Amino acid sequence: MVVVMSPEATDEDVAAVVARVEGVGGEAFVSKGVVRTIIGLVGDIESFHHLNLRTLRGVADVHRISDPYKLVSRQHHPDRSTVWVGAAGRQVPIGPDSFTFMAGPCAVETPEQTLAAAQMAKGAGATILRGGAYKPRTSPYAFQGLGVRGLEILADAGRATGLPVVTEVVDARDVEVVAEHADMLQVGTRNMANFGLLQAVGEAGKPVLLKRGMTATIEEWLMAAEYIAQRGNLDVVLCERGIRTFEPATRNTLDISAVPVVQATSHLPVIVDPSHAAGRKDLVVPLSRAAIAVGADGIIVDVHPDPETALCDGPQALLGAELRELAQAVRRLPSAVGRVDAGELSRTA
Amino acid sequence: MVVVMSPEATDEDVAAVVARVEGVGGEAFVSKGVVRTIIGLVGDIESFHHLNLRTLRGVADVHRISDPYKLVSRQHHPDRSTVWVGAAGRQVPIGPDSFTFMAGPCAVETPEQTLAAAQMAKGAGATILRGGAYKPRTSPYAFQGLGVRGLEILADAGRATGLPVVTEVVDARDVEVVAEHADMLQVGTRNMANFGLLQAVGEAGKPVLLKRGMTATIEEWLMAAEYIAQRGNLDVVLCERGIRTFEPATRNTLDISAVPVVQATSHLPVIVDPSHAAGRKDLVVPLSRAAIAVGADGIIVDVHPDPETALCDGPQALLGAELRELAQAVRRLPSAVGRVDAGELSRTA
């Protein structure tokens, strides 16, 4: 940490800062400038936070100079991690060597629709099946998902197609039942800062897919991952899904730069959700291509056998020609940026 | 709803939209233009949403033309509501006729600190005591609050000063215990879209203070209030606390316009939190003045007997001269805009 004193600060003001820092076992290095003095702090950052240095007389500003997250940081864990998803029979990797394609319906509606979507996903090359049984909706009058019945339908579709399944959990009270039916637990964009839920999935013993809050900075997102990691679960995959900006042409603005930024600072894998970012199916294929090329460790995409009747986010679900085009991109582009399809790296016990 | 057809749409495309709308019992009025056709829909909006009209061939756009919230809307409830907070012995109003000043420490730390802050609050004219026992923090390493013990300390300070208390609840599993100790339940900015929590506080039988999500639109905020109202609880007070923008000089940007915008569309009371919006104590007094003048139904402010040692948000807590200046503004300004101090309107059983 660096404490910047204001030009009017007196020697007593400087001494007060130094005394306070030393009082919690830290060291303070004073650099007296012509206009102002700066003080570099060395020691335990958490203890410095409690000092409220910003409230002391003569203090103009306090800069933090190191990352606030630890377990998910690449600093002490330089190699990027691979997270394995699935039961003993078949595990699919998400990590730096592979490219993992996840697909499925936004919401689980019926056994037939879910199985059809799972078969579409598998046919297009997906190796993990997605689908929602609990849907957080802005309106209390919108379809909220089938709950436990949806979990069962999704698990059946996963078994029928041989794909591990990932599904969202929206309430800490549901973590146990979701973990019974799913291979990976998803925390959605609206719950990224629901710290009780983060802690609960951190203790559930299953890998977690953590979507970025639509208005969270990358640092806040990594702090949310730290909440999960702190409970003993390092099998966290991050998912960039668009942030809120002033641009109305897309539902959210896909922050494609977040992928290399995260990879530079955290060892966790990071994937992209082009469907929810754009909210428009005509953008899913180009954004998926961009995600592959930028170096994402995977993508997660909405598919639906009949988007016109979908109970949730129909306008962004792929089928037919667009899905074929996506399948082709997923088959060809990853190798152009040094990736192997995750299906080929799957392991069986 | 209005469906706008693309210039290339055919008569069959238009007929398909009409047929689908009529299929769910709606009416469709077709206006054929020189360049394009528009179709006005009349009937049950929820049923129209399931039609996914946007996915039909020839449809360029679909505009919603009425508000998606109902119970909190002023449309069927033109008079603005007053919410009463407190037990039978003493109830404080929040509503269009009064101006309600709430104050207290950001976090409950010790009985002594809490009581001292409560006395400061009361001395400055506050009629409701705030204080946090459960603190949602970005870092898992930061102080997370005292939990149940904090609730007890806060309730004691409320009794000692005769002030009703409001405190935050961050997890649906804690709603019951918080409702036992507090007169009003606060849902914080990070949980505005935690729909399970909203439903739980909607059933708790206590008034709710609903902070705006720091990145929520006003419409989303009112939809969150609708979640609470839908569970039978219409005693909801909205709290504007700043939104996330690109401006770094303040922690968030206080959206002062939100106050009259909300008052024009919803009957619920709306107050302002200048402390968390700015994150700087030098702005609390001017922003409080602005809140009073714009017509807010109240403010909620951080005070602390010793900000330098505060475990949470010390830099924004008031004391001494600033608190006296605030007290003066709260005493004088509301009458200049036609308000009476809430303390004078309090009622006892």
Add this chain to the structure above:
Amino acid sequence: MVVVMSPEATDEDVAAVVARVEGVGGEAFVSKGVVRTIIGLVGDIESFHHLNLRTLRGVADVHRISDPYKLVSRQHHPDRSTVWVGAAGRQVPIGPDSFTFMAGPCAVETPEQTLAAAQMAKGAGATILRGGAYKPRTSPYAFQGLGVRGLEILADAGRATGLPVVTEVVDARDVEVVAEHADMLQVGTRNMANFGLLQAVGEAGKPVLLKRGMTATIEEWLMAAEYIAQRGNLDVVLCERGIRTFEPATRNTLDISAVPVVQATSHLPVIVDPSHAAGRKDLVVPLSRAAIAVGADGIIVDVHPDPETALCDGPQALLGAELRELAQAVRRLPSAVGRVDAGELSRTA
């Protein structure tokens, strides 16, 4: 400036930074921490910028620790300034002791409409007349203003009512002619970073009203004022007019906090434009009240004798009951926050 080295930086890396700083006459103070080293720089900041320290090996970050603006900063000019607008005959102050109400039509359309609006403005208590002869419009097909003819009409209306006039200049080539007709030159939100125009108005010998770029930080806004000041013109009045955010209920989000933030860091006067911020006339009165209460040095408001036929921004122009309500607020509220109406402080030669 503070240079933060990365944990992997070597002693040679540190030495290279020090050498470079000393090479341009600066001093470097090295603080070696357990994890990383920080280097405090003292000397001429401009020369340090050219060093591109961020590109050196081992450098993790570079923090600026003092304000980049000088002439407009309060640091060397602690007293807040008053800017006087008008010709020798009658000068109106804008500054810390007064409250200045400016009003007029968004666009000058005809002599009759402009005179009528000027009389409305004066009747409501305005002491400066606003009106646009050059209108920057998003669409090339929209009304672009009357140009020189508009300047003449506006000047006539100013003379007829005895009010000094302020009008926008959008092109450096027009500065001379605008300065001939107007008492104050306005630089609009879209031109805040049009540096050639800023320099031109800096040399025009008339006070300048500098609107904040709708997406400019406060620091960038003050840097724009610095461009004007650097050309010898310190008669700059800043105008907060809303920033671009994700909230669609208002055209822009009025950043009311910007007023006290600017007043804390710059000695220049700062006013508020509630009409353009909100884009809705029902918000103009409450936002004007908030502006007065927060401590703004004035407001600037759209009025029009017939908003339904206005060629520009009709939906936000006041008349009738709303204008009377505003007039009342302007008459009463400023004294409640220690201000005198600017009209009473006007001086005549």
Add this chain to the structure above:
Amino acid sequence: MVVVMSPEATDEDVAAVVARVEGVGGEAFVSKGVVRTIIGLVGDIESFHHLNLRTLRGVADVHRISDPYKLVSRQHHPDRSTVWVGAAGRQVPIGPDSFTFMAGPCAVETPEQTLAAAQMAKGAGATILRGGAYKPRTSPYAFQGLGVRGLEILADAGRATGLPVVTEVVDARDVEVVAEHADMLQVGTRNMANFGLLQAVGEAGKPVLLKRGMTATIEEWLMAAEYIAQRGNLDVVLCERGIRTFEPATRNTLDISAVPVVQATSHLPVIVDPSHAAGRKDLVVPLSRAAIAVGADGIIVDVHPDPETALCDGPQALLGAELRELAQAVRRLPSAVGRVDAGELSRTA
């Protein structure tokens, strides 16, 4: 346009809207709903704008339902355009069939530095040389460019390497001299809404590179292109260069979705500037790859022979290994998405 009446609107209110629309030669189709009435307008949109329908009694909202730009729209010009840059001797295409790589120094500093950068650019496969002689800088104390001398140096470097040159013009008064020395005129992000400048480059007879305003919507950006087109110049290339968001990890947030969004609505070519979007050289290669994969018609990248001494934006300039990596991506990836290198399609008279 669609006019939505409020639920309280009377038949007279509806009749007043209809009368007004018919008064300017338009047609109005009334659809009476159970709750509210909507009116579809057919005719000349510009004339409807002047009606200020939003100010009429009983009008709740007015929706525009078609694009406000015409000349740059794909609606009447479905085939995507190719813009040719360069003199008769050698012309380089930017358009749907090719991929165009532009590179060069952010600022022209000396003949040696510029020539070295031009040779680096050419060596890496660039076919157009970029370089700034007029630099719009936030600070009046920062390096502002060499002006005319810079133009000469850049033109010399272009001749020496056989590359056409593109350079920024920041003031309408400089358009003529810039057009004498450059093959393509760039309008920078800060000047996107400088309408006088747009009109001036629209009349200069050279192709224009129009950067997106860092806070402009895509629609506003296309309206700016319309300003240029309206003066007779359809040789406009759009350049996405990042937008302002709340994320601090990158200087701006590259809106990669803007590329396919623009291509769906406008026939103009669109390229990407990863250097200025990110402001970090470690992101330039991955973002360039993403730009190619998403379908951009080209990229423009900062290179510098000695970034440590660069007078402008040194931290983002490439050299050495990174430039070789970029060269490889530019050579290989475009063909994977169906593009040919622009160099191969160049034409000579």
